[in-house]
Amino acid sequence: MAELLLIARLAGRRVAFPASAVEAVVELEGLTPVPRAAAHVAGLSALRSRVLTVIDGSASLEFGGSSALREAIVVPSDGHTYAILVEEVEDVVEPSAPAQPVKAPLGPGWDRVASAMIEAEGELYLLIDPHALIAGPAAHAA
Amino acid sequence: MDELINDFIAETREMLQALSGAIVAWEAHPGDAARLDEIFRFVHTVKGNCGFFDLPRLAQLSHAAEGALAEVRAGTRAADTHLVNAVLAVIDRIGELVQALETGESIASEDDEQLIAALSPDAAAPAPAQEMGPAQEPEQRKSLRSIRLSVDLLDRMMSGVSDAVLARNELARRLRDAPPDVEVEAAFERVSQCIAEIRDSITRTRMQRIDSLFAGLPRMVRDLAAELGRQVRLEADGGDVELDREMIEMIRDPLTHIVRNAIDHGIERPEERAKAGKPAAGTLKVSARQAGNQILIEVADDGRGIDGEALVRKAKAAGLVTGEQAERMTGAQRNALVFMPGLSTAGEVTAISGRGVGMDVVRANIERIGGVVDLDSRASQGVKLCIRVPLTLTIIPALTVSAGGQVFAIPRSAIDEILRVGGDAVSFDQVGEARIATVRGRRMPMLTLCELLGLAPVASEGERRVILMRPAGGDAYALNVAAVHDHEELVVKPAAPAVMAAGLYAGTTLADDGSPILLLDPSGVAKVAGLGSEENDRAALLAPAATAEAARETSLLLFRTLDGARRAVPVALVERIEDVPAASIQRSAGRLRVVLGEAILPLAGVEAAPEEGKLRILRLTDGAAALAYGFAEVIDIRAVALDVQPASAPGEVSGVALIDGEQVEMLDPYWLFSAHGEAAPDRGVQPVCALPEGDPWMENMLRPMLEGLGYRIVAAREGVEADVVIQSAESEPTETKAGQVLRIRSHPDGEGDDSIYRYDRAGLLSALAQRAKGGANG
Numbered sequence: 001m002a003e004l005l006l007i008a009r010l011a012g013r014r015v016a017f018p019a020s021a022v023e024a025v026v027e028l029e030g031l032t033p034v035p036r037a038a039a040h041v042a043g044l045s046a047l048r049s050r051v052l053t054v055i056d057g058s059a060s061l062e063f064g065g066s067s068a069l070r071e072a073i074v075v076p077s078d079g080h081t082y083a084i085l086v087e088e089v090e091d092v093v094e095p096s097a098p099a100q101p102v103k104a105p106l107g108p109g110w111d112r113v114a115s116a117m118i119e120a121e122g123e124l125y126l127l128i129d130p131h132a133l134i135a136g137p138a139a140h141a142a
Numbered sequence: 143m144d145e146l147i148n149d150f151i152a153e154t155r156e157m158l159q160a161l162s163g164a165i166v167a168w169e170a171h172p173g174d175a176a177r178l179d180e181i182f183r184f185v186h187t188v189k190g191n192c193g194f195f196d197l198p199r200l201a202q203l204s205h206a207a208e209g210a211l212a213e214v215r216a217g218t219r220a221a222d223t224h225l226v227n228a229v230l231a232v233i234d235r236i237g238e239l240v241q242a243l244e245t246g247e248s249i250a251s252e253d254d255e256q257l258i259a260a261l262s263p264d265a266a267a268p269a270p271a272q273e274m275g276p277a278q279e280p281e282q283r284k285s286l287r288s289i290r291l292s293v294d295l296l297d298r299m300m301s302g303v304s305d306a307v308l309a310r311n312e313l314a315r316r317l318r319d320a321p322p323d324v325e326v327e328a329a330f331e332r333v334s335q336c337i338a339e340i341r342d343s344i345t346r347t348r349m350q351r352i353d354s355l356f357a358g359l360p361r362m363v364r365d366l367a368a369e370l371g372r373q374v375r376l377e378a379d380g381g382d383v384e385l386d387r388e389m390i391e392m393i394r395d396p397l398t399h400i401v402r403n404a405i406d407h408g409i410e411r412p413e414e415r416a417k418a419g420k421p422a423a424g425t426l427k428v429s430a431r432q433a434g435n436q437i438l439i440e441v442a443d444d445g446r447g448i449d450g451e452a453l454v455r456k457a458k459a460a461g462l463v464t465g466e467q468a469e470r471m472t473g474a475q476r477n478a479l480v481f482m483p484g485l486s487t488a489g490e491v492t493a494i495s496g497r498g499v500g501m502d503v504v505r506a507n508i509e510r511i512g513g514v515v516d517l518d519s520r521a522s523q524g525v526k527l528c529i530r531v532p533l534t535l536t537i538i539p540a541l542t543v544s545a546g547g548q549v550f551a552i553p554r555s556a557i558d559e560i561l562r563v564g565g566d567a568v569s570f571d572q573v574g575e576a577r578i579a580t581v582r583g584r585r586m587p588m589l590t591l592c593e594l595l596g597l598a599p600v601a602s603e604g605e606r607r608v609i610l611m612r613p614a615g616g617d618a619y620a621l622n623v624a625a626v627h628d629h630e631e632l633v634v635k636p637a638a639p640a641v642m643a644a645g646l647y648a649g650t651t652l653a654d655d656g657s658p659i660l661l662l663d664p665s666g667v668a669k670v671a672g673l674g675s676e677e678n679d680r681a682a683l684l685a686p687a688a689t690a691e692a693a694r695e696t697s698l699l700l701f702r703t704l705d706g707a708r709r710a711v712p713v714a715l716v717e718r719i720e721d722v723p724a725a726s727i728q729r730s731a732g733r734l735r736v737v738l739g740e741a742i743l744p745l746a747g748v749e750a751a752p753e754e755g756k757l758r759i760l761r762l763t764d765g766a767a768a769l770a771y772g773f774a775e776v777i778d779i780r781a782v783a784l785d786v787q788p789a790s791a792p793g794e795v796s797g798v799a800l801i802d803g804e805q806v807e808m809l810d811p812y813w814l815f816s817a818h819g820e821a822a823p824d825r826g827v828q829p830v831c832a833l834p835e836g837d838p839w840m841e842n843m844l845r846p847m848l849e850g851l852g853y854r855i856v857a858a859r860e861g862v863e864a865d866v867v868i869q870s871a872e873s874e875p876t877e878t879k880a881g882q883v884l885r886i887r888s889h890p891d892g893e894g895d896d897s898i899y900r901y902d903r904a905g906l907l908s909a910l911a912q913r914a915k916g917g918a919n920g
Contacts, residue, residue: 030657032548032658032659032660034641034644034647034660035546035548035596035644035646036595036644036645036646036670037640037641037643037644038640038643038644040640041638041641044641044650044658044660046652046656046657046658050308051635051637051650051651051652051658053637053638053640053641055640078639080636080637080638080639134640
């Protein structure tokens with residue numbers, strides 16, 4: 001069986017996250033800002049007594065922050081747990097074909113976090129690497 | 143003792159396993175000196191341990207083998223096959239005995255003699271029977287009582303339990319908000335208790351006796367002393383103190399270095415010592431003890447002490463201090479130069495120490511784990527170095543502060559003092575774009591936390607405070623925050639790399655209300671703010687290096703009472719500061735009490751319950767009992783060497799001290815707890831009171847009251863020893879010691895005699911006290 005996909009709206013686009021990388025979808029309660037941290041770090045939040053580092057997905061793509069968001073997908077990465085803010089989480093679907101490389105330029109921002117597209121239920125989605133989103137723009141430059 | 147025996151068994155078995163290779167190799171090449179040394183060390187260790195445990199058979203065997211091997215090492219005897227076999231037979235027997243020790247079975251001792259005899263050079267051919275030993279080894283090994291775990295697994299367990307504690311706290315919060323349900327609460331209590339127990343035992347699994355750190359010292363000291371031509375007697379003490387495994391590893395190198403230094407630089411050569419009138423052998427004392435949630439490790443030598451003058455000369459030569467600074471330095475500050483990078487008093491560079499990398503690294507390493515190094519040096523009497531480290535790395539005491547409307551935590555270890563802005567103790571100057579705080583003549587840069595963090599100040603925040611920071615391996619600075627909230631023990635988790643990248647934070651933790659709090663990294667803050675170390679006053683940096691003087695300093699919480707008096711209480715006694723609503727304060731059962739969470743505490747420092755609003759209280763604890771002390775505001779936290787003028791009469795205040803030119807009353811916690819505390823009276827010094835038997839009033843009314851006062855009640859009979867003897871005025875007086883009898887009458891009127899009316903409580907109490915005192919003196 002192919003890996004399930006989590007479809008969400010990020011920076012105005014519908015994108016797919018590999019569901020295996022996602023631990024949960026949550027509505028964040030409260031956000032503690034982290035002063036002087038990288039722009040894509042929206043702050044800290046608590047989930048069942050764990051501290052989540054909240055990543056602003058849109059800011060990570062350098063499309064500007066979107067402070068009003070509360071819905072987030074929880075992604076464990078490298079021993080820490082992150083919550084990636086998205087505009088909306090839509091659905092979990094099964095892909096109809098394996099991921100394929102995108103042969104066209106994805107545009108700034110997107111090209112750092114994705115390299116493939118995937119088809120599900122008749123639509124094509126960009127397959128996002130959540131870890132690249134977490135790393136943010138600085139990590140790519142370095 | 144059982145535990146020690148188990149340790150010994152496990153250790154010996156491990157050594158045997160490790161040794162098996164060496165035994166084989168030695169058998170093949172009896173001339174191999176390295177193998178010989180290894181085996182010698184083994185029997186030597188076993189011998190030492192046996193002496194400790196009183197295991198005569200093992201001691202005899204290992205002693206015999208050690209003797210034979212020593213001869214080989216000294217070259218007076220060749221390691222022939224015969225000897226090798228004999229030694230191996232002894233080692234095998236040691237293995238058997240150790241296993242027997244564990245399983246509790248016994249092994250016949252007859253052929254021990256034979257084995258020992260076989261070791262002697264003129265022994266006949268080895269007895270063939272001994273070779274059979276290992277083959278007959280019974281397979282009925284008792285299941286092992288200890289197993290080895292990877293520290294990694296322990297860490298995972300520990301973090302799992304920390305999570306469970308936090309989850310429990312969250313559940314507690316939810317339960318408080320929900321309608322009360324007795325059954326749910328009872329179940330929750332059980333869960334809480336289980337979690338507490340698990341946490342406790344897992345914390346203990348991470349603990350290791352500091353012995354493991356001390357074990358290597360005798361050998362090291364012996365080798366160093368031999369190499370350097372010194373005679374050193376090592377005294378290690380407190381090896382049973384337990385410390386987090388991780389901490390032990392962190393301390394190992396610094397401790398090694400300190401010991402090396404003490405032998406290389408501290409302890410003089412025997413001839414020098416003789417000239418100075420000291421015994422030829424120097425003494426090196428290494429001791430560990432636990433004090434609260436800290437471990438103190440002391441290394442003291444009786445050598446020549448640190449040459450402060452030489453240090454100053456070197457520091458001047460190296461351009462680390464100016465001549466003027468050197469002039470102003472106190473002896474302690476001069477000695478503290480030892481911790482400066484690139485300085486060493488060693489005349490020549492030796493292989494052991496004196497390469498100028500040393501004490502500065504020691505201090506940096508200790509401070510990195512939240513510890514402190516104190517130095518006390520007396521010329522020609524020796525040096526005492528004291529390392530203080532926290533028990534664990536995961537739970538750290540911290541102060542919560544706010545800035546720009548957000549709460550942050552600061553590790554307590556980096557905080558020197560908390561000052562009020564606008565107080566006399568501190569003044570500020572603007573120098574260019576920089577601000578300088580002057581605290582009692584000490585100048586240091588001042589940072590404003592909300593500016594540094596780029597947060598907008600919030601006008602409504604409380605009174606501004608300045609925290610004097612002394613970060614690990616950096617210069618002191620003042621940090622201006624909007625408000626200081628509370629001292630807390632925080633379970634700190636590492637923050638995500640993206641957060642750490644800011645360079646300001648040391649980790650994250652959760653507040654009681656479940657919101658995340660960032661733990662500031664004091665040296666990171668200084669670095670981000672651009673505080674370099676070179677433009678700062680080095681003498682000032684060195685000043686806080688604690689000396690003997692500082693060791694006597696007490697950390698005090700200064701506060702203002704409700705009627706405006708300045709008072710102080712040792713910080714160690716303050717569990718936390720809380721605001722309680724007036725509604726939770728009530729006069730009940732004869733005194734003011736306050737409800738705090740689930741507990742009712744006696745309330746002192748307040749005459750009457752406030753009408754409305756909130757009361758700020760200090761929650762004081764003596765370790766067992768707790769009480770609340772109402773006050774108006776916190777003035778400061780200060781470390782001071784106290785010179786207290788005692789109060790004229792015992793009471794809430796034990797005396798008065800001069801702090802910053804003002805009189806500050808010292809709260810007497812002893813009196814407070816004895817007057818207000820509800821702990822059981824000390825049974826050790828109970829006065830004894832003899833009561834006549836069969837009087838219902840005395841039995842039912844007086845007895846409970848006396849017991850409540852801490853008296854031990856005995857029946858009044860002939861020859862009973864008591865401090866006070868109670869008699870009824872209506873009965874015939876009996877013969878007793880003078881001044882000991884307290885006669886009680888049942889009617890209010892009854893002039894003319896020395897009896898006291900039974901409901902005259904004050905009269906009774908004073909008469910009792912008088913007689914108890916007389917009885918104690920007589």
